[in-house]
Amino acid sequence: ESKGKDTTDLRDENFLCEMAFLCDITSHLNVMNLQLQGRGRVISDMYSTVQAFKTKLSLWETQMRKENLSHFPSCxxxxxKLSTAVFPSAQFADKLNILAADLLTLKPKNAGFNCSAILLQLTWKAHHQTYKWS
Structure with a gap:
């Protein structure tokens, strides 16, 4: 305000709630992003990381609908800190649902990727199976 800038949004509780949610979900996305980086990453592990994130989104949506913010510290x-406004948990749960749906629409370029990943896992298990000698 002292520099003539409009700071109306910084006093708007709805805007601040949106920013808190954005901060938390960005933090979760960053954690997943870091898990997907680095040398020596195996594609099946990366696939599992993305699948685990999808599962977390579903859990977080359910928790958000129940106003359980344990995975959203900024929220x-x-x-x-809210005075009169009610925290928009249902609205944020809807956003988590949309994000999960968007992730479901992401398909690998190779349509057989999921089958290939399963085949790779089965081959690995068969190759490393412990044999009992009579």
């Missing part, structure tokens, strides 16, 4: 802090 939890914001909810504690």
């Amino acid at each position: 939890q802090t914001m909810k504690e």
Whole structure:
């Protein structure tokens, strides 16, 4: 305000809740991104990382609908600081649902990727199977 800038949004509780949610979900995406980086990453592990994130999104959506913010620390802090507005948990649960749906539409360029990953896992298990000698 002292520099003539409009700071209306910084006093708007709905905007601050949106920013808190954005901060938390960006943090979760960053964690997944870091898990997907680096040398020596095996494609099946990377696939598992993405699948695990999809599962987490479903869990977080359910928790958000119940106003359980344990995986969203910025949202939890914001909810504690709110004066009159109600924290929009249902709205954020809907956004988590949309993000999960968007991830489901992402398909590998090779349509047989999922089958290939399963085949690779089965081959690995068969190759490393422990044999009992009579």
